[in-house]
Amino acid sequence: MFNEKEKKEVRKEKMNGKNLAHWEVKEKDFPKAGTIEKELTFLLRYALLAPSGHNTQPWNFSIRGNKISVYVDLARNLPVVDHDNREMYISAGCALANLLIAAEHFHFGYKLDFFPEGKEDELVAVAEFFAEELEQSEFPENLFASITQRHTNRNEYETRTINEESLQKLKECADEEGIRLDLIKEPQVKSEVAELIARGDVIQMNNKAFRRELASWIRHNWTKSGDGMPCYAFGIPGAISFLGPFFIKSFNMSKSQSEKDRRFADQTPVLGILSSAKDDKLSCVKTGILFEKIALTATKIGIQYAFLNQPIEVPELRQELKSLLKLEELPQLLFRLGYAKLRRHTPRRPIQEVLVQ
Numbered sequence: 001m002f003n004e005k006e007k008k009e010v011r012k013e014k015m016n017g018k019n020l021a022h023w024e025v026k027e028k029d030f031p032k033a034g035t036i037e038k039e040l041t042f043l044l045r046y047a048l049l050a051p052s053g054h055n056t057q058p059w060n061f062s063i064r065g066n067k068i069s070v071y072v073d074l075a076r077n078l079p080v081v082d083h084d085n086r087e088m089y090i091s092a093g094c095a096l097a098n099l100l101i102a103a104e105h106f107h108f109g110y111k112l113d114f115f116p117e118g119k120e121d122e123l124v125a126v127a128e129f130f131a132e133e134l135e136q137s138e139f140p141e142n143l144f145a146s147i148t149q150r151h152t153n154r155n156e157y158e159t160r161t162i163n164e165e166s167l168q169k170l171k172e173c174a175d176e177e178g179i180r181l182d183l184i185k186e187p188q189v190k191s192e193v194a195e196l197i198a199r200g201d202v203i204q205m206n207n208k209a210f211r212r213e214l215a216s217w218i219r220h221n222w223t224k225s226g227d228g229m230p231c232y233a234f235g236i237p238g239a240i241s242f243l244g245p246f247f248i249k250s251f252n253m254s255k256s257q258s259e260k261d262r263r264f265a266d267q268t269p270v271l272g273i274l275s276s277a278k279d280d281k282l283s284c285v286k287t288g289i290l291f292e293k294i295a296l297t298a299t300k301i302g303i304q305y306a307f308l309n310q311p312i313e314v315p316e317l318r319q320e321l322k323s324l325l326k327l328e329e330l331p332q333l334l335f336r337l338g339y340a341k342l343r344r345h346t347p348r349r350p351i352q353e354v355l356v357q
């Protein structure tokens with residue numbers, strides 16, 4: 001897929017620590033005169049900018065002619081926080097959404113086949129691309145430019161409310177069959193959810209295996225790694241970041257973490273929750289697609305988001321959250337929405353690491 005010159009460039013990029021260069025992808029570099037494989041490879045540059053649990057980027061892609069296969073990479077699982085690989089399939093859904101948004105932007109039509117080799121398979125979807133555009137887009141308008149802007153923002157949010165017009169735009173994203181979006185504004189409900197989040201923090205942080213796993217994906221702020229989360233994404237500055245993984249692994253910071261997250265959830269203007277009728281892999285992928293629509297729409301209208309998934313990741317709290325919100329469906333993702341100063345992007349792996357034969 002890559003010629004020698006291209007491979008050398010990527011190697012050089014890795015050596016120089018240009019793991020953030022992936023965010024600089026330019027529309028004008030689309031290889032108009034290239035083969036279909038070159039064009040599809042270019043689209044993948046947008047797919048790999050998607051969010052993923054602990055920035056594991058648990059996906060692989062293969063290109064055959066006019067088809068892209070999207071796989072989860074089971075070697076990149078998070079056995080403690082994501083014991084059933086639910087968030088891994090959600091992450092793959094986010095990457096698939098970016099891929100399709102980019103495809104539509106460059107005037108491709110496509111046909112999607114989910115789990116063609118079985119409902120539990122690593123092969124999440126095969127997308128077949130055509131020169132004829134779709135009659136109707138599968139995505140809200142003009143999300144393409146937000147792909148390179150989106151980031152998870154763990155800053156403290158302003159207390160100002162989100163107006164109805166903006167909330168309506170977020171609600172309109174929720175058109176995936178079987179997946180439901182609730183936006184919670186009522187202070188009493190937010191505070192009850194905040195309590196569950198704080199309890200989730202305590203359960204997770206008390207678990208050494210959870211802290212070890214988290215620490216193994218935390219990086220210092222000058223990391224050359226293409227995956228994981230630099231400390232700056234958590235507001236940890238400068239040289240202290242070298243101690244980040246050690247502190248997380250060695251000390252139980254459940255008190256400060258739970259107090260902070262409770263405050264974040266209490267004070268955020270809106271909590272968003274995605275739930276699905278079924279808890280199977282396809283529902284996870286569709287949750288990921290819908291989440292990415294919401295994240296990109298929010299980015300487009302200047303709204304920030306950050307996850308507070310703790311009460312979904314801890315099985316006993318997931319049921320409590322479901323009952324508290326009187327949901328028929330199963331909670332899949334919980335996040336706060338609001339206004340805040342922007343944060344920096346996190347690293348990504350080079351494309352040839354995720355492109356398999």
Ligand SMILES: Cc1cc2nc3c(=O)[nH]c(=O)nc-3n(C[C@H](O)[C@H](O)[C@H](O)COP(=O)(O)O)c2cc1C
Pocket residue numbers: 049050051052053054055087088090091094150151152153154228229306307308309310345346
């Ligand atoms: C399915 C999923 C679950 C996530 N869970 C959490 C979480 O519980 N807490 C958190 O702070 N971030 C969470 N994240 C955000 C990731 O850490 C983030 O996407 C990743 O570090 C890449 O950074 P970026 O989103 O800024 O590109 C999650 C992301 C996804 C897709």
